[in-house]
Amino acid sequence: AQSVAQPEDQVNVAEGNPLTVKCTYSVSGNPYLFWYVQYPNRGLQFLLKYITGDNLVKGSYGFEAEFNKSQTSFHLKKPSALVSDSALYFCAVRDDGNNNDMRFGAGTRLTVKP
Amino acid sequence: DGGITQSPKYLFRKEGQNVTLSCEQNLNHDAMYWYRQDPGQGLRLIYYSQIVNDFQKGDIAEGYSVSREKKESFPLTVTSAQKNPTAFYLCASSRGGMGSYEQYFGPGTRLTVT
Numbered sequence: 565a566q567s568v569a570q571p572e573d574q575v576n577v578a579e580g581n582p583l584t585v586k587c588t589y590s591v592s593g594n595p596y597l598f599w600y601v602q603y604p605n606r607g608l609q610f611l612l613k614y615i616t617g618d619n620l621v622k623g624s625y626g627f628e629a630e631f632n633k634s635q636t637s638f639h640l641k642k643p644s645a646l647v648s649d650s651a652l653y654f655c656a657v658r659d660d661g662n663n664n665d666m667r668f669g670a671g672t673r674l675t676v677k678p
Numbered sequence: 679d680g681g682i683t684q685s686p687k688y689l690f691r692k693e694g695q696n697v698t699l700s701c702e703q704n705l706n707h708d709a710m711y712w713y714r715q716d717p718g719q720g721l722r723l724i725y726y727s728q729i730v731n732d733f734q735k736g737d738i739a740e741g742y743s744v745s746r747e748k749k750e751s752f753p754l755t756v757t758s759a760q761k762n763p764t765a766f767y768l769c770a771s772s773r774g775g776m777g778s779y780e781q782y783f784g785p786g787t788r789l790t791v792t
Contacts, residue, residue, distance in 0.1 A: 654721070
């Protein structure tokens with residue numbers, strides 16, 4: 565079965581600095597990979613996804629993610645962090661051979677300090 | 679959260695009572711999902727439905743029940759058999775239950791059982 569790991573519970577960055585939120589995955593087939601963001605007491609909002617093609621995926625609010633098949637990673641990045649980026653970020657994976665099942669990571673709390 | 683509504687936002691119940699959480703979507707999506715979110719555990723799938731009048735158990739279906747009588751609606755009942763019902767419940771939908779479709783989430787219902 566597919567799984568996803570977010571190795572950092574918490575990431576702290578200063579406003580204006582680049583940010584990275586890490587995600588690694590495990591699938592038996594080819595992965596469909598997703599990033600979501602959650603603000604306090606709200607539902608999750610879709611940021612971006614990787615299906616196939618270019619390994620660098622661009623999404624909402626200036627976020628991007630790089631798919632690395634050899635390292636089975638899909639790290640979320642942003643060149644210049646904003647205080648308003650502070651939120652809980654979830655990585656998710658679906659195996660193209662087991663389409664019914666999407667697995668979410670435990671989440672990484674990003675704090676951007678002014 | 680656009681297109682998916684969950685009500686109520688906060689719900690309080692006494693132990694031993696069944697309670698039904700509402701989820702409605704106007705996105706014309708075929709697939710709908712219920713997740714439970716607990717601190718530090720990410721999202722865990724309770725039930726999902728790919729089409730009307732059909733639904734499947736997720737990882738933690740015990741103590742929960744659902745129905746899918748209309749495409750737009752996927753209510754979740756938390757029964758008295760659920761041993762630890764206090765949690766944040768999220769409903770989601772997607773164009774299809776398979777493949778590369780991202781999920782769209784409602785704002786969530788926070789259930790507290792005392």
